[in-house]
Amino acid sequence: MSESALALKLRTAVETRDKLGQLLKLPAPPSSADAQALDFTSNDYLSLARSPELRRLFLERVQTAPQIFGSGGSRLIINPQEHTALEARLAKFFNAPDALVVSSGFDANVAFFSHIPQRGDIIIHDEFIHASIYDGMRSSRAHLLVPFAHNNLTEFRRALRETVEGNPGVAEGTTSVFLVVESVYSMDGSIAPLQLMSDTLEEELPKGNGHLVVDEAHATGVYGPQGRGIVAMCGLEDKCLARLHTFGKALSSTGAVLLSNPLIRKYLAGHGRAFMFTTAPNHTTILSVDCAIDVLESSTGARLQAQLLDTSTYLTTMLRTRLADIPQHIICLPTDLYRPISNNVETLPVTTLPTAIISILTQGAWELSAYLAKRGIIAKPVVFPAVPKDKSRVRLSVNADKTREGADRLINAVIDWAREVEAVYMTSNSADRYARL
Known part of the structure; x- marks a missing residue:
């Protein structure tokens, strides 16, 4: 039987992206060899997934918890006491008026941006915001969606002033x-200059009538007092209409x-379809x-946070130094990572903070990844x-269990690859083999 029209179109789209090296696909499950490898892929920033303390606390709590399986359905049908108790604790922990626990950060962003901006309102956003925010905005009743260049205060101010001038209601x-x-x-x-943007x-x-909304998914557990995020670090809790903190990264859930x-909270509970029609977290x-x-509230949390930022600072500094004499068209770091950094998070502007996310920019991303795997x-x-x-890039995600020795091992492998590519590029007559570089 011949292939259906739908199957033919889907297969053609998949094969086209695969040939271009642009096909996103599920990786193979980790092998026994992977378990021994040095892993820079996980967003488990504090390494809590392997924390003996978190494991002990969780197992103790499970033994006495009245329920551990399921949740019973949507929060609109059944609203477990444990869920509301956690919301009260999180509101207090993050110094917020109220909190709403949802099944995922994606659902939260879709629900918020689909329903909170009202007809005729305007959304000004950084061009690099998460896909879930884009999906929510596309479903919103907002009159205008206005992007500005990433972390560019001048462009943000220009977009805001043009919005004021062009819309009398603003x-x-x-x-x-x-x-x-x-x-x-x-x-x-990269880290947003939240204080300046808020001002x-x-x-x-x-x-x-200006409302600041901040997605803190990759800041949770990493920055601020007890890992409360950049907003808390800057003392901007009262300046934010809404903040999102996810549990799937530093909190290992x-x-x-x-x-x-x-x-x-009340509006989203009654209007937010991504919240209303989703089973509550179990x-x-x-x-967990x-x-x-x-x-996070213990000395262990403070120690893990310090370890993470120390290793991140070291890795970034050494990569910047070692890559300095390699042509940037072969390999380089994002612009933000060439600024001075320090792990003294209490005294620095946020834009100079170390980051646990380090991208190595190269058009040979697939080749570099394969080379590292062999090492x-x-x-x-x-x-x-x-x-x-x-x-294109190889994205590194640093965890608290990574050491300076592990960082050196990674850096040496990256430099060895870059040197090999540079040698081929310089000696080849046409450089066809590395045309993308």
């Missing part, structure tokens, strides 16, 4: 403007919490998140469409 205070950013961006590890929003919209006020998840917060190091390539076509 100047009058009857039209709301949402500024949407991530505190830490997942591909470049600008207030200056340009003095009638209070699943789900997320949307921090806002009681009115927005009791096991609620227990509660235990992870215990760790017992796991680091995955990220290519178009996940990033722009000219920004």
Whole structure:
């Protein structure tokens, strides 16, 4: 039987992307050899997935918990006491008026941006915001979606002023403007200048119709007092309409919490389809998140946070130094990582903080990843469409259990690969083999 029209179109699309090296696909499950490799792929920033303390706390809690399986359905049908208790704790921990626990950060962003901006409102956003925010915005009733160049304060101010000038309701205070950013961006590890952005929003919209919304997914557990994020580190809790903290990265669980006020919580519970028609997180998840917060509040959390930032600082500094004399068209770091950095998070502007996300830019991302794998190091390539076509990279995610010795092993392998590519590039008559470089 011949292939259906649908199957033919799907197969053609898959094969085309595969030939271009742009096909995103599930990796093979880890092998026994992978278990011994040096892994720089996981977003388990604090290494809590392997934490003896978190394991002990969780097992103790499971033994006495009245329920550990399932949740019973949507929160609109059944609202377990454990879920509301965790929300109360998270609201207090993050210094927020209210909290809403959801099944995933993706669901939270889709629900919020689909429903909170009202008809005629305007959303100004960083061009690098997460796909889930884009999906939510596309479903929203907002009148305009206005992007600005990544982390560019000049471009943000220009976009905001043009919005005020072109929309009378904004100047009058009857039209709301949402500024949407991530505190830490997942591909470049760049950090938003939240304080300056918040100040600008207030200056340009003095009638209070400017609303800051921050996705803190990659900052949770890593920055700020007890890992409360960049917003808390800057003391901007009262300046944010909403913050998103996810549980699937530094907290080694699943789900997320949307921090806002009681009115927005009530509105989303009754309007947010991504929340209304989704089964609530199971009791096991609620227990694990509660235990992870215990760790963040303990000396163990502070120690893991310090270890992570120390290794991240070392790795970035050494990569920057060792890559300095290699042509940037072969390999380089993102612009942000060439700025001075320090692990003294209490005294520095946030844009100079070390980052646990370090991308190595190269058009030979697949080749570099394969080379590292042969050296017992796991680091995955990220290519178009996940990033722009000219920004292919190998993305490193540093965890608290990584050491300076492990960082040196990675750096040496990266430099060896780059030297080999440089030698081929310089000696080849046409350099066809490495045309992409």
